[in-house]
Amino acid sequence: MTGTLITVAATGAEADKAQVPALPVTLDELTETAVRCQKAGAAVIHVHIRDDEARPTLDVGRLKATVAALRASTDLIVQLSTGGAVTDGFDARLAVLDAEPDACSLTCGTVNFGDDVFANPWGFIKDLYQLTQERDVVPEFELFDFGHIATLYRLLGEFGLPAGGHVHCDLVMGVPGGMPGDVPTLAAAVRSLPDGATWSATGIGRTTLPVMFGALGAGGHLRVGMEDTITFAKGRPVTGNEELVQRAAGLAGTAQRPPMTPAEARAFLCIP
Ligand code: KMH
Ligand code: ZN
Numbered sequence: 001m002t003g004t005l006i007t008v009a010a011t012g013a014e015a016d017k018a019q020v021p022a023l024p025v026t027l028d029e030l031t032e033t034a035v036r037c038q039k040a041g042a043a044v045i046h047v048h049i050r051d052d053e054a055r056p057t058l059d060v061g062r063l064k065a066t067v068a069a070l071r072a073s074t075d076l077i078v079q080l081s082t083g084g085a086v087t088d089g090f091d092a093r094l095a096v097l098d099a100e101p102d103a104c105s106l107t108c109g110t111v112n113f114g115d116d117v118f119a120n121p122w123g124f125i126k127d128l129y130q131l132t133q134e135r136d137v138v139p140e141f142e143l144f145d146f147g148h149i150a151t152l153y154r155l156l157g158e159f160g161l162p163a164g165g166h167v168h169c170d171l172v173m174g175v176p177g178g179m180p181g182d183v184p185t186l187a188a189a190v191r192s193l194p195d196g197a198t199w200s201a202t203g204i205g206r207t208t209l210p211v212m213f214g215a216l217g218a219g220g221h222l223r224v225g226m227e228d229t230i231t232f233a234k235g236r237p238v239t240g241n242e243e244l245v246q247r248a249a250g251l252a253g254t255a256q257r258p259p260m261t262p263a264e265a266r267a268f269l270c271i272p
Helices: 027-040 060-073 090-099 122-135 146-159 183-191 205-217 241-254 262-269
Strands: 006-009 044-047 077-080 103-107 111-113 116-118 138-143 168-173 198-203 221-224 231-233
Touching (some): 006 027, 006 241, 027 060, 044 060, 060 077, 060 090, 077 090, 122 146, 168 183, 168 205, 183 205
Parallel strands (some): 006 044, 006 221, 138 168, 198 221
16 A cells, blocks of 8 residues: 545635635735645645635736745645636636646536536547646546546547556545545445546545545545535534644554655656
């Protein structure tokens, strides 16, 4: 068994700063969270940014400044979201790669997202994938539902392996409209992944813990963070991303699969 790759998804595009004051939305808040989360055991940061009013933005200038600041203050692998918010257009989502991150998310299909739709049609997916290959940005394949796994096979079949040559997936479970966040579903999804692929999993909201325990037991890796859950325990809001990483790192240690360092994670994900 390898160590555990821990990704922190620190902000997301959905939570409202006014209702979740601990959410990191400024560059200073994000870098401070990043430093703390690296110390706590994270190796990758999945990044969404906000504008001066704390609204989600894909502004490329801000994204570039964010990548530079995270590189200056941490050793974390910087994975920019190409999912953005459900309101973001495809061109803006492709332009995220202009910020030259180490890695990016790449969602493999459309999914209902609560009352909204997170749109990822095939044409967009293939354009984004080819752009990651041209720019040498390592994608993480985000899988919200089983049909997304079928699209991952199609992508690999038509366009070959990603930059770096290794396939790493992230099962995003428990989104209202996506696959449920429970252990039987996790096991079925993992069985369906391409040979040689590695995977992380995250459970949204109250599915966080069952998905985390299932992933550790099945040899997978973990994504945690305030993008995915803002409640640490029933009735107790999360005070910061650091405590979510600490909990994941503690459980990974108990499973005798302690957190990977950022350097180990780079080797594991084939990110130079
Ligand atoms: N905010 C969601 C609509 C990603 O980062 O790639 C999409 C999302 C996925 O968060
Ligand atoms: Zn995201």
